[in-house]
Amino acid sequence: MKLFETLKAWFNPLPMHRAPRYGRGIHALPNSEERELFERSSAAFIDGDILNGYTFFLSSLLHQKCSYPSEHLTIERGEDALHFTLIQGYALIKGVVTQTSLEAYADIALSSKLHVAIKRHFLERDFQLTYCRFSEENGAIKLSIRLDNATITPQKIFYPLREIALNADFEKEFIAGEFDESALLETDHILTIPREKIDRHYDFMQQWIKETTQSLIGLLSNDNTGMTSFSYLALLLQIDYLLLPHKKMAKNIAEKINGYFMDDEKLTEDKNADLEQFLRELTAMERETYATQFYDSAYTFSPFDQAMHDEIAAFIDESLSKVRWYKNNRSNYVISVIYRYISLYILYNYGLHPSLRALLHLHVEIYVCDFFKAEGETPLYDPHTKIFNETLIAQRIRESIEPYMSRYKGLSDFSEHINYADLDHFSQSFYLQIKNLDYTEV
Template sequence: MSWINTLKNWWYQPLKQRQISYGRGSHALANPQEKELFEHSAEAFKKGDILSGFNLFLSSLIHQDFTLPTSHLTIKRNEDILFFSLYQGYAIVKGSVTRTSLEAHADITLRDQLHVALKRRFLERNFQLTYCRFSESKGVVRLSIKLDNATITPQKIFYPLREIALNADFEKEFIASEFDELVLLDTGHLISRTPDEIESNYACMQQWIQETKQSLIGLLSNDNTGMVSFSYLALLLQIDYLLLPHKKMAKNINEKINGYFMDDEKLTEDKNADLEQYLNELESIDKTVFSTQFYNAAYTFSPFDQAMHEEISAFIDESLSKVRWYKNNRSNYVITVIYRYISLYLLYNYGLHPSLKALLHLHVEVYTSDFFQSKKEHPLYNPITKIFARSLISERIEEAIEPYLERYKGLQNFAEHLNYSDLDHFSQSFYLQIKNLDYTEM
């Protein structure tokens, strides 16, 4: 390297992407050497160096800038065996690797404390799982896998480990929401939210529900079913993304949102009534019960499969066509709601590239400035003066895109192309830029 390049690198420090701690998923950025470690792992397996291959592969899963007190993944290796432990929400997956096999398990509960309905459920779930199985060992019900390392590759490790981690977390969440949480094993790693956080979350949820109900006064008629749907769905998506509830509350929100989109014979009015009824339940929820629905935990795997950008673009196109329809029909109220709904639904329903997740999170921040200001973050928009923090928005867009320019040469900071005249124009220009992002690898 020439002295000019050395001086340039000394002065210019590449931007680091901000870690986003909202929404469901890993809550941390992927390892910046993930691709290289994955490839080195494959090379080690080809050479027959099984333990090194596993060490490199597991290292590729370790997140960058992890903020919780303990790491989400630990690895210990000696000459003949490698041990690892990874966290996935409610679940802890513990495993050991030798030159011939990988064995891993996540303890769920004690056999003697298992409800009959859960025994039946686990038997049925075994037929749905590809790599792992529910079984009993020394009185402990666990989810486990065993792999033969004769023809092992990184891909053959990733999918089984992801399956056991996601499903162990899911089942323990299910038991906590529908049965007795006290029967669960290995829950000491969960971090309770502080009383101040619970109080703040509760107040925010109540405020959002009241604002939504107030905005719909005079609109609750058959001619406005679409507007009501967008309002209720956007509210539930916002509660799920920003407050991140767990257990029964998370399960109910998921069921209400997915139930709305089910292709059944239910009328939209009836679906809206279901959503309204659940929002009434949230409005009247006891604060003590509410507080039990929240905790912090580490996650190794995202629950989402990576979506193609074409899918994202298609959803934005479809949503913007609805905006045009409502504009043509002079239904201005719902337009802002749809713009808010788009980013929240994309964050809820799709596996997003980290840069795209950061950009959509920015849009959520713009529309919920009061919430983020209460979290001691600088607001991106002032709803009273209706002024955008343009330089900060540009900075955030650069932070989201710049770390990936080497891999995706077509990505650009599009801040200068945004229309800051008002929220609606901002969103329209923002989504058009998002839709046309170029994730072609060079």
């Protein structure tokens, strides 16, 4: 059977490396010529060729294989000016570049429909921003930036543009979740999600909560706070990553996850109780209310700063040491939960190289195979027979790594070093290989 699958893979090769359509990263691959375009932009600015410099820079931001139906970034070059529009979630940023300046803005909301408290909020936010500012113009609240091109560089464009994009998206999400969504401006680019998908995901959320609650019966009354924490956190991370809620639901999930890790005097038992109460609220959420928390959009900038691989390796090391502790104390239930938690937490908390993101997504697919089967994906693992699709997993590992091996000479295909004895052995061997990846550039 394995020989047949291998021959089938040879004659029907899978498409190379795609970006996962899940999580809060960009659902597309970065421009393969990003570094070259960045360097050409820098050289053009040195030569005083401002419009070409901006053209090269903005082109470096264009993603490959984007799943969104329209372009996340459009550039229109004229003789004396360059106009561009970029999408960042709820936000639509419009800009114009001349020889002397860049001016860009995002329309946030109608001033007349906003409570005075939110206007005061905008004034306070001005002090937290480095490059952009809120203002009111023709009855609209705007977020805008202006850059002088006298000493412009690609770096001096990137950070202001990223700030206005991320913060315009954040503020519109905030208004949509807490106030009247009808006050928002420039929302025609937002796509609704098909109702059948909404309903399917709602049912999965309820199923996951029920399964987690039942798995903890008999543990909650004992001194098993660590097991409970891993179970609740893994569940919330899974809901956030796979279902990708927005507005108030996304805000509440982020507050619960981040609140758990706050360095305060709250006991772990009390933090678990907060998580448990929030899961009850999700269980009680009506299907119609749930449906209002979702939409689809494109993203130009990642909300994460790129993490060093040493940080990822250290987190994996720390987490695997907890696995060893629970194994030594015969607490077998929590081991598979920790393995699932590791990939979900890294995807939630760190800015990842595209290859690493694809690899960790692969791990999520294996542990939540019924969800991905319902989404139309070929299952990587059968939980009933406990058999892995080894050929497809190896192919997915290769396609995640091979496109980057010319740039990172230390990267290598590790698919032959995976242990498929069972889920626990798979995860242990998988994370050890992930930990040892080498992203040192040539």
